Amino acid sequence: MSGPLRLIELRPSPNNIKVRLGLRLKGCEFETIPVALDDAERAEVLRLSGQPLTPVLLDGDLPVWDSAAILRHLDTIAPHEPIFFGRTRERIHEVERWERWARGVVYDTFTIVPGMAFRGAFDPAEVERANAEMRRHTARIEEALADRDYLLGDAPTAADLTLVPMVFSTMLTEEQAAASRIAAFLRQHFHLGEERDRTRAWVERLMAHWH
CATH class of the missing domain: 3.40.30.10 (Glutaredoxin)
Structure with missing residues (x-):
């Protein structure tokens, strides 16, 4: 370094x-x-x-x-594992495809609920839309995790690190929600839902490294 x-x-x-x-x-x-x-x-x-x-x-x-x-x-x-973007052209492109989806489509969904909290405006229809869209996004994640611990294999990549904070926002505990009014609003209105066991375990696996 x-x-x-x-x-x-x-x-x-x-x-x-x-x-x-x-x-x-x-x-x-x-x-x-x-x-x-x-x-x-x-x-x-x-x-x-x-x-x-x-x-x-x-x-x-x-x-x-x-x-x-x-x-x-x-x-x-720090060119040791985990390698976040890959060592081959094919791997880099694969990571970047996930990353573009995360930074575009998923991010647009993620911003709906905290955006309302920042504005101090509650729109039930928008909350419902955000949760429905996140359910569709996490269905793709759940499928990708069917036979692996991370989205592209046995080690985390930039794909995982880009997506996991946004999915984490649907899983806040009561203690985490107490940190700010934005977190409290997310806990109340933004939810991962049922039948996302692999996604939930993936979030917990990665977020254990946060602090």
């Missing part, structure tokens, strides 16, 4: 969970620089990385931002 690692993170957000999981799974030591949920200016993030979004990984003096770029950076500086 080229320098000490520091993670600038907004801890509850999916992309920040994704990167923290990546660091933990790689066995990287890192320090954290927390960003508050209500820190609209993001002055410290701007100062350190030149842009306002989290997460940002500081590798020595080098800022790396965008969660997918950070996972690729981790594959470069």
Whole structure:
């Protein structure tokens, strides 16, 4: 590694969970620089990385931002298993297909319920739509996990790390929901549902590395 690692993170957000999981799974030591949920200016993030979004990984003096770029950076500086994007062209393309689906289709579904919480507006029809769409998404995940622990085999990839934080938001415990009004709203209105045993075990397997 080229320098000490520091993670600038907004801890509850999916992309920040994704990167923290990546660091933990790689066995990287890192320090954290927390960003508050209500820190609209993001002055410290701007100062350190030149842009306002989290997460940002500081590798020595080098800022790396965008969660997918950070996972690729981790594959470069810690080139041991698990490899998040693969060692062959075919494997990389397979991971990226899942990642595009997660960052596009699934993310659009995920944002419906917390979006209502941020706006302070409750729409039962939109909640029903979000839960129905997530049921369809997790059906695909459940099928992929039929004969394996992770989406593409025996080790987690960027596909798993991109999807799991969003699915995790449908499984919050009472203790986790107490962390914020957004988490409480998710626990009340966004649910994984029944017949998702493999998906539930997959989430628990990965999220055990979060803290």
